[in-house]
Amino acid sequence: MPSNVQTLEVETGAFRVADEGPREAPVLVLSNSLGTTLEMWDAQAEVLSQRLRVIRYDTRGHGGSVVSSGPYSVSELARDVLQILDALGVERAAFCGISMGGITGLALALAAPERLTHVVVANSAAKIGDAAMWRERADLVRREGAKAMSQLAETAPGRWFTPAFTAAHPEVVQRTQAWIANTAPEGYAACCDALGEADLREPIAAIRTPTLLIAGEVDPTTTVADAQFMQAAIDGAQLRVLPTAHLSNVEAAEAFTQALADFVQPGAAG
Numbered sequence: 001m002p003s004n005v006q007t008l009e010v011e012t013g014a015f016r017v018a019d020e021g022p023r024e025a026p027v028l029v030l031s032n033s034l035g036t037t038l039e040m041w042d043a044q045a046e047v048l049s050q051r052l053r054v055i056r057y058d059t060r061g062h063g064g065s066v067v068s069s070g071p072y073s074v075s076e077l078a079r080d081v082l083q084i085l086d087a088l089g090v091e092r093a094a095f096c097g098i099s100m101g102g103i104t105g106l107a108l109a110l111a112a113p114e115r116l117t118h119v120v121v122a123n124s125a126a127k128i129g130d131a132a133m134w135r136e137r138a139d140l141v142r143r144e145g146a147k148a149m150s151q152l153a154e155t156a157p158g159r160w161f162t163p164a165f166t167a168a169h170p171e172v173v174q175r176t177q178a179w180i181a182n183t184a185p186e187g188y189a190a191c192c193d194a195l196g197e198a199d200l201r202e203p204i205a206a207i208r209t210p211t212l213l214i215a216g217e218v219d220p221t222t223t224v225a226d227a228q229f230m231q232a233a234i235d236g237a238q239l240r241v242l243p244t245a246h247l248s249n250v251e252a253a254e255a256f257t258q259a260l261a262d263f264v265q266p267g268a269a270g
């Protein structure tokens with residue numbers, strides 16, 4: 001469970017932020033995936049906030065953060081991160097994002113490399129899916145509202161987890177389904193707009209921030225091949241593949257936390 005949760009009012013809106021761990025420690029920012037909230041990072045925050053200052057936030061359109069009307073863009077999502085860091089007086093941080101959070105990390109590493117010590121891009125891609133699919137999903141959610149969010153929640157386990165994990169951990173899976181079911185339709189749709197428009201396949205070659213890519217072996221959405229493409233494009237990027245589907249930080253929480261700690265600050269996971 002997150003502690004020290006606050007609503008931060010910044011120029012670009014109000015953001016629900018949890019800020020945990022020693023004030024003077026190096027900072028790690030955690031950024032959620034589409035249809036989830038900062039609670040998705042509970043397992044990582046619990047361990048890593050022993051030695052790092054862990055700042056997590058609900059992405060625009062999600063959880064308790066601002067739901068402005070769309071379309072959003074990944075540049076806008078990256079700008080929100082900078083506003084949050086500015087408001088908290090943080091000059092430089094390591095950034096770890098999953099899926100939508102991962103492509104936000106790529107945009108951040110391109111727009112403001114001087115603010116990042118490391119970037120971890122999990123279960124993501126330089127281009128996620130295709131524009132037509134995201135347009136269809138955004139249209140459906142805008143048309144059907146809460147009914148579409150319930151449908152997306154019902155089908156989420158098939159995208160997010162392996163069948164074995166879903167069968168073994170129904171209570172964890174149900175908790176994640178509640179996040180998406182409760183996401184504001186316009187916030188969700190506006191993030192789909194951002195994903196449909198984002199194509200960083202060429203720009204990422206300019207990234208010089210130390211980069212770790214994490215992929216899920218059987219992720220149906222952002223594949224190992226997507227991660228290998230990024231690894232080939234980004235100088236020195238490392239790649240870890242975990243035995244998971246899309247939400248690798250939930251499905252393989254311990255291994256994910258260890259990989260993140262080993263990269264950002266060896267010893268931070270004990």
Ligand SMILES: O=C(O)CC1=CCC(=O)O1
Pocket residue numbers: 032033034035098099100101128156159195221246
């Ligand atoms: O479709 C999903 O739910 C998976 C996903 C795609 C982008 C993201 O952040 O999550």
